[in-house]
Amino acid sequence: MIEARELGKVFNNKKRGEIRAVDSVSFSCKPGEIYGLLGANGAGKTTTLRMLATILFPTSGSATVAGFDVVREPTKVRAHIGFLSTATALYDRLTAAETVEYFGQLHGLDSATISRRMAEIFKALDMEEFRDRRCAKLSTGMKQKVSIARTLVHDPQVMIFDEPTNGLDVMAARAITDFIRQCRDRNKTVIFSTHVMTEVEKLCDRIGIIHDGRLRTEGTLGELLAQYRCNNLEEVFVTVSGDGR
Numbered sequence: 434m435i436e437a438r439e440l441g442k443v444f445n446n447k448k449r450g451e452i453r454a455v456d457s458v459s460f461s462c463k464p465g466e467i468y469g470l471l472g473a474n475g476a477g478k479t480t481t482l483r484m485l486a487t488i489l490f491p492t493s494g495s496a497t498v499a500g501f502d503v504v505r506e507p508t509k510v511r512a513h514i515g516f517l518s519t520a521t522a523l524y525d526r527l528t529a530a531e532t533v534e535y536f537g538q539l540h541g542l543d544s545a546t547i548s549r550r551m552a553e554i555f556k557a558l559d560m561e562e563f564r565d566r567r568c569a570k571l572s573t574g575m576k577q578k579v580s581i582a583r584t585l586v587h588d589p590q591v592m593i594f595d596e597p598t599n600g601l602d603v604m605a606a607r608a609i610t611d612f613i614r615q616c617r618d619r620n621k622t623v624i625f626s627t628h629v630m631t632e633v634e635k636l637c638d639r640i641g642i643i644h645d646g647r648l649r650t651e652g653t654l655g656e657l658l659a660q661y662r663c664n665n666l667e668e669v670f671v672t673v674s675g676d677g678r
Contacts, residue, residue, distance in 0.1 A: 434591055434622035435462040435485065439494035442480050454480045456646040457494065462639075464590070467613065467623040469637030473674055477646040478626050479518075482595050485624070486516040499590050499622075512540070515584040518595045525569035529560060529579045532568060533586050540587035547586065554582045557612055574605030581609065592616050592623045598632065610636060630667045640666070642673045649673045 442455040455477040462468040472478035483489045485496055487507035496503045499513035523532060530551065537547035555561050558578045563571060568579060577597065585592075594613060598606035610632055616623050617638075625636060633640060634654055641651035650657065650673050654666060663669045 434464050434500075435468075435496070435498050435624065437461070437481070437485065437494070437496045440481065440484060440491050440496055441493035442477075442484060442489060443492040453646055455484070455491075455643075458643065458646075458648045459494075460641050460648060460651060462622050462624055464622050465617055465620045466638045467617050467625050467636050469633040469640040470624055470626045470643065471633065471640060471670060472626075472643035476643045476674070478643050479595055481643065482516075482518075482593050482624065482626060486514060486593055487511055488516075512587070513589055514591045514593060515587075515589040516593045516595075517580055517584045517597050523568040523576055523579060526567060528565050528567050529571070529575070529582070530555075530564045532579055533582045536583040537586040542587060550586050550588060551582070554585055557615065558582060559608060574601045577601060577605065577609065581612065590621060592621055594623065595626045596628065597625075598627060598629060606632075630665070630670065634666050642670060644674045 438459050440455060440458045441453070444452045444454055446452055458481055460468070470478050470481065480489065484491050484503060485498055487503050487510050490504055498510045501509040501513065503510055527535065533551050534547055537550065542550070555564055558581060560578050560582065563575050568576060571579065581597065597609050601609070613623060613625060613636060627633060637654070639651060639653055640657060642649050652660065657666070657669045661669045661672050663672065
């Protein structure tokens, strides 16, 4: 469902010159699978996810999402993905329900479909209590749930989560990780990026670690622990990111 082949991205900075943010990254993610993409700040993981979501165009290499090329067919890619980033903002004057309904309309859904999808999502994310509350009055966790709901309203085949639990309390984070697990159970393709190693250990079927723009290693949790002779994923992450193996 997702195929990245030698994907690369170069930015030009007036002071620093050419910056290679992503360098020849290749990996795949299948339906019914959660792929954890890990990396320190500035490692290249968010740039990679943004290329897959067609927010950025790659400088080199190629990628397909749901069978569509991210460069040649970006509109079709967007119709088949849900992308959630920590940079996502909400319009304060709309309610939670109005926000999700608006994005359903943007995706061309009819009123009956929007109502059905909203009922499903609001129940799954426990949002009924604040569905008619304006976004300006919502807590951080509530806002993140609204962002997830608007991302999912068109029932996309591919889900891209970039640090979706960042800044949330334990209960809100747990509700979101439970929902991500449900996406896998419904045979969706999920890429999940986070700094919380315990979330990755619990959720991800396969894990890739990016360092200095390159995918340094990937495998199941068991394979990575055995390969690097570590007791947990955090030790693997430090080893890979520290010495560049």
